[in-house]
Amino acid sequence: MRQYIIAGNWKMNKTVSESVQLASDIVAAVKDVKKTEVVIAPTYLAAAKVADVIKGSNVKLAIQDIHWKDQGAFTGKVSVDMVKEIGADYIIIGHSEQRQYFHETDETVNLKVKKTLAAGIKVIICIGETLEQRETGVLKEVLGLQIKGALAGVSAEDADKNVVLAYEPVWAIGTGKTATDEQAEEVHAYIRSLIKEIYGEKIAEDMRIQYGGSMKGANAAGLLAQKDIDGGLIGGAGLKADTFKAIIDAAEAK
Numbered sequence: 001m002r003q004y005i006i007a008g009n010w011k012m013n014k015t016v017s018e019s020v021q022l023a024s025d026i027v028a029a030v031k032d033v034k035k036t037e038v039v040i041a042p043t044y045l046a047a048a049k050v051a052d053v054i055k056g057s058n059v060k061l062a063i064q065d066i067h068w069k070d071q072g073a074f075t076g077k078v079s080v081d082m083v084k085e086i087g088a089d090y091i092i093i094g095h096s097e098q099r100q101y102f103h104e105t106d107e108t109v110n111l112k113v114k115k116t117l118a119a120g121i122k123v124i125i126c127i128g129e130t131l132e133q134r135e136t137g138v139l140k141e142v143l144g145l146q147i148k149g150a151l152a153g154v155s156a157e158d159a160d161k162n163v164v165l166a167y168e169p170v171w172a173i174g175t176g177k178t179a180t181d182e183q184a185e186e187v188h189a190y191i192r193s194l195i196k197e198i199y200g201e202k203i204a205e206d207m208r209i210q211y212g213g214s215m216k217g218a219n220a221a222g223l224l225a226q227k228d229i230d231g232g233l234i235g236g237a238g239l240k241a242d243t244f245k246a247i248i249d250a251a252e253a254k
């Protein structure tokens, strides 16, 4: 059985002191959580301090993106070794905001995924369609290209143990519009079928696929009850310990 993974992506929110406070609140709130994997992704600036706060707890650290190069003249970027040193468990790659605003392509996603896995860190790979893509009927094609692009050259062993996918319909991110349970499940099942095509049945069954897009306490139970939904990548509701915990509670109750 796949373990639920609930990850709070803090995006460009919270100062360092606010991040430390939120991380401490989350550590306290989830101390008795047993079944669900809990992950938080602060900004680069706050990540090292947050890593100290969560040390020894059941909360894991994700970093929001890296560059695929080892070092050099890449103003504003950080490398995988930098985030490895502070103890990153996961790196989020290919978020739609990166794709939309910062020229992320399936090729750069793939370079980052391979770099991260080679460093022994797990990846959360984000995929998802825009409203226009959904309405013009190219959803499956878009997801197929994103998935095959991201995973090109990724070994079966890494796919099995170190890859989480996050399906985020772009039209549902930060808009308050959630995909219905059925809409989300239909796409998740399709994604799993693509993984089966690439890696076979066992890895398809093992791989966790999070849903992201206005997930909150009120809709989490319905989404998480779907056969192919294994957690959530949470934006807005992850910015307060109680709203984040409400989603974790829904996972724990399954």
Ligand SMILES: O=C[C@H](O)COP(=O)(O)O
Pocket (backbone or CB within 6 Å): 009, 095, 168, 172, 173, 174, 175, 176, 212, 213, 214, 215, 233, 234, 235, 236, 237
């Ligand atoms: O990374 C998180 C997702 O983009 C979802 O954000 P949201 O929960 O604010 O819609």
